[in-house]
Amino acid sequence: MAKVLIADDDAVSRRLLEGTLKAWGYEVITAANGQEAMEILSLPERPSLAIIDWVMPGMYGTEVCRRVRDNNSPGYVYIILLTARGGREDIVKGLESGADDYMIKPFYPEELKYRLKIGERIIKLEQDILKLARTDYLTGVLNRRAFMERLAEEIARMKREGKPLGIIIADIDFFKRVNDRYGHQAGDMVLKDFARSLKKACREYDLVGRYGGEEFIICLPGCDRENTFKTAERMRKVVELTPSYIEDIKKDIFITASFGVTSLEPGEEKRVDDLIKEADEALYKAKRTGRNRVVK
Numbered sequence: 001m002a003k004v005l006i007a008d009d010d011a012v013s014r015r016l017l018e019g020t021l022k023a024w025g026y027e028v029i030t031a032a033n034g035q036e037a038m039e040i041l042s043l044p045e046r047p048s049l050a051i052i053d054w055v056m057p058g059m060y061g062t063e064v065c066r067r068v069r070d071n072n073s074p075g076y077v078y079i080i081l082l083t084a085r086g087g088r089e090d091i092v093k094g095l096e097s098g099a100d101d102y103m104i105k106p107f108y109p110e111e112l113k114y115r116l117k118i119g120e121r122i123i124k125l126e127q128d129i130l131k132l133a134r135t136d137y138l139t140g141v142l143n144r145r146a147f148m149e150r151l152a153e154e155i156a157r158m159k160r161e162g163k164p165l166g167i168i169i170a171d172i173d174f175f176k177r178v179n180d181r182y183g184h185q186a187g188d189m190v191l192k193d194f195a196r197s198l199k200k201a202c203r204e205y206d207l208v209g210r211y212g213g214e215e216f217i218i219c220l221p222g223c224d225r226e227n228t229f230k231t232a233e234r235m236r237k238v239v240e241l242t243p244s245y246i247e248d249i250k251k252d253i254f255i256t257a258s259f260g261v262t263s264l265e266p267g268e269e270k271r272v273d274d275l276i277k278e279a280d281e282a283l284y285k286a287k288r289t290g291r292n293r294v295v296k
């Protein structure tokens, strides 16, 4: 269930609302003034729904709305302004400040319940869109842009923690032949199974991305070059042993792939581009020296 921020300077209203929302199953976090509300809405794990009182000491609810809209932190916050101010002009001002919705006190609980559901639908839409924007439509792994974003985060995290990070680039051998012999649809099926095999051979928190057509990239946080090599070798074997069944021709297609491996060891200064270049060079060496192999 979604997390909701309740900001109200009146302790009785705050507690009442908190009790109501908890009874509806929401996780609730409360603030007694605008400053506190702003602090909570600046957290990385900030709530995506907020019910905010207009008149509060220090910072008004309308100012909270304005500030939330001004800063471009990721994740939308759906704000319901809840206030005793019920004039038309007030409603206009409230919505103008950036609130998504407006409710007048005393409020009717059932109405609030369904207005919160509107907010939940909006938040769900945003999450669905973000997921689509990050995912490769064919194989379900991260697309290139999302992978590169996550890679930068992981590199920073591993540097902070003084740990290594492994990179693998994997490319299907003679994939053109699969398309030429069995058609593009069969090729797509092989690509899906290839991505699945790569995921199967690594850990849940390793990142798998589609780098280009039939080229995939994997990031292994905490893995040094030797362990990354071992993982790539495991991937190579899983790929070799896992055929794709093509329904149309009632046939299993076997493929192999080549892998280039590199790593960022603690204390090393390499840029993302350097890492990818190294893995790419290792991959091409694997291709040149006979394919179906891992080179580090």
Ligand code: GH3
Pocket: 138, 171, 172, 173, 174, 175, 176, 177, 179, 183, 184, 185, 186, 187, 188, 191, 212, 213, 214, 287, 291
């Ligand atoms: P090598 O062993 O040297 O890697 O040979 P290859 O044939 O795999 O390499 P090449 O890069 O020449 O060919 C890649 C092929 O991948 C060409 C392209 O048609 C195919 N391809 C790229 N994206 C897709 C896709 O989404 N679906 C299908 N079916 N084929 C794709």
Ligand code: MG
Pocket: 008, 009, 010, 053, 054, 055, 056
């Ligand atoms: Mg108030």
Ligand code: MG
Pocket: 171, 172, 173, 174, 175, 214
């Ligand atoms: Mg290839």
Ligand code: MG
Pocket: 171, 214, 215
């Ligand atoms: Mg290729």
